[in-house]
Amino acid sequence: MTPSASDGAAMSGDTVTVLPRPAAASRAGGLLDRLRNIEPVSLLWAALAAALLFLVAAPLVKLFVASFETQGTGAFTLSNYATAYGRQRYLDALVNSLTLGLLSAAISVVLAVPMAWAVSRTDMPGKGLTWAAVLGAFVVPPYLAAIGWILLAGPNSGFVNQAWRWLTGAEGALVNVYSFTGLALVIALNSFPLVFILVKAALDLISSEMEDAANIIGAGPWTTMWKVTLPLAWPAVLAGFILVFLETIALFGTPAIIGIPARINVVTTQLWQFFEYPVRVEVAAAYAMPLLLVTVGLIAVQKLLLGRKGFVSQTGKGGERRMVRLGPFRWVLFGWCAGVGALAVVMPVLVLIQASFAKAWGRGLALDNLTLRNYALLLFEHEMALTSVWNTIWFSAAAATIAGAIALLVAYLVNRRLVPFGEVLGFLCMAPFVIPGIVMAIGFYAAYASPPLALYGTATLLILAFTARFLPIAYANSQAAVRAVHPEMEEAARILGAGRLQSIARVTAPLLKKSLLGGWLIVFILASRELSAAVFLVGPRTRTMSVLLYDLSEAGNFEVLAAFGGILLAITLVLVAVGMKLAGRDFMLRRE
């Protein structure tokens, strides 16, 4: 799999080998000659544009068009909108999504900002552990965390409530995951890394001299933090808030696993219901519009916030940073970080592992409760489990490779200015960033599920959807990688006698290899746990692990479910470890 990077680069060279022909050959050729010279790059440009239109633009357009079509006939109608917004239940779901988004984002900020400040600016101990907690929360798929928290905080047999009853002798439950707050907390505990990464990056840029300037005119450490440091990071906090909000309103797994039993209906679960037999794609398309519009709007706001230079102090010089000395209070902060880490990662993962080896998870750790039956069932008896593992691996690998190749070619064309209007291609690559995965899935379904392409239930449909969904990440990664290789590196090879293809193969490709591999792994990892698009597009034979996990959660067999989650986590962890080894320790959390 790994050489995808260099393959991509080599390909670009092949098709880009432009141009110029020896002078003697032709001066009279004029226009014809010129056309012949430009052709190969233009062909590549056209091919990439076609691929991107197919992957990104067409599904979006189809989504929009479908929302005005009558099912079957395709005649223009407004009735889809009337249906989608005509029932109190559907409107409630909209309100629920917004409220849930706000609540989760607020909790995430509360959880993450002290952690970011502690890691970036203070002498708090255990920074490595805090990083591990953040990375852990980032790596654990949200729906697995949700299942973990069902085992922890289910009102009857959740471990936390069992312990509470045992300790106090009380009758009721201490916490109930099947509640609006419970749902918001579980989401926040999984999403806070987004806030952490943004805020820490902003804090890292603030030089200690800013704080010194406040200290010297009489502000203590606390006043300085409240009046100087945090306000400087304020745009990043807001940007993180927006990201978590958007993540939450587009999230399917957690609301489906926790929300449906708790009778909390949100937009994504409602969309899912429109896809129950008989499938009403047109209504779903109409109903998905607010999600799309809110996302586009807020991403624009977020860009504006982070783009306002001069506010976040981006000085290169005077950037010396000293850590704020906290005294005994540093242990309080450490406790906070450790607590978040325990709630977000350690506790849910531990109960999942426990359940995966248990005959009945509620009986807890006991020798006679231990069994390997759950794993054995999945590996040797379950008809779909192994297929889904295989599906997940090869869909993700294919999507990561295609997305990586397209992204690399476009990044190369744009960066080296080899074609006019290259930016159009770059824009198309980045566009899926503002499309929630679930909306994109509905677009793909509307555009390609039925004839003429009739891709429903095929691996192709899933691979294409994954490719489109993670194209922006692959593109951002490729862009950074290509930008880091100075064009003069290639030119130096060419002037010494290497053709364009040769200089790319001998010089550029080896230099890009590492970062492209990192990008490939990120897309692979994200695709391998993707649920909200997959759940709409899988057929009976193309179930991925994430979808099968969701199916199992509906069946309620938590021991088998946990074992399957364990397998997914193990695969992810191996890949993360490989990535850290090959592409650098922070390859997943780098801020692009």
Added chain:
Amino acid sequence: MSRLVLRGLTKAFGKLTVVDAVDLALEEGEFVSLLGPSGCGKTTTLRMIAGFLEPTAGAIEMDGRVISSPGSVMPPERRRMSMIFQSYAIWPNMTVEENVAFGLKLRKLPSEEVRRRTAEILEVVQMSHLAGRYPAELSGGQQQRVALARAIVVKPSVLLLDEPLSNLDANLREEMRFEIRRLHDEFRITTVYVTHDQAEAMATSDRIAVMNAGRIEQVDVPHLLYTRPRTRFVAGFIGRTNLLEGRLAEGEIALDGFALKVAQLADRVPEAGNRPILLSVRPQSMVLHRTPPSANGRPVLPAMVAERVYLGESWDYVVRPRDSGLRLRVAAPPLQVHEVGDPVWLEMDPRQIAVVD
């Protein structure tokens, strides 16, 4: 026959003309600098010579054959040139030795010869002891030497250098200047050197082409460029100078408060006509006297010291000739001290005055 000829070479990006009808011819083995401020088009010219850019108009010929013209550009890899880049562009994934051997291997030379020539050139640039190192382990100056070795080892028909010293600190820059000239004296490779640093150009070049706003203002050997600047820009860009506006009439140039005889100037000036004229007078070409000097035919003006700055190597005086609004900068040796306000006699040397367009 000239090795490399630029004929009316022009490059426009959209409406912006960056290089404007440049004509230049290099003899075999000649070292010519393109000197000018940033944005004057010198790097664009170099990149057209290398074949990375296509000219909008004009042509480039090598050994009598057109290698670049609009719509038809021989690709860089077939020009048998080599180039040293501003960023050095030393490939970080190869050792010093592999970097240097790269071009030789592309030429499919026997490995024995590749090894021998690589070793020889590394000896010449004093990098033999670091042959196995990776570029990340080298200093800026060492990387520069690798870049030089890599470019020279292939015995290119033309060597191109794009501001190769601009990333080095001052001392190293001076050292590398002489290194570049030494290598040129040894290998006699036809060379085009782009720089914005006049001292660099003076130290290395056989001839310098001064560029401004896409055009070549003057091509000359270094000392003539200094003593006989042809344009206002060249006079101001190469060293410091006093530019005096005057009026030519009846064999005399009338300046503010005094006049010079045209016959005394070394430059040939058509005496006829009554027209404005511009003179460049170098600070080093004038002498300050405490008392009126004995008459020797040179113009002497009574003046007063208006400002002074001590620069260590010399005094930098600003003097005001009597009955004149002019303020002239004059360089004087360190021991020649005049106080501000002192009366002085300013002696000019007409032979060192240049008439500028």
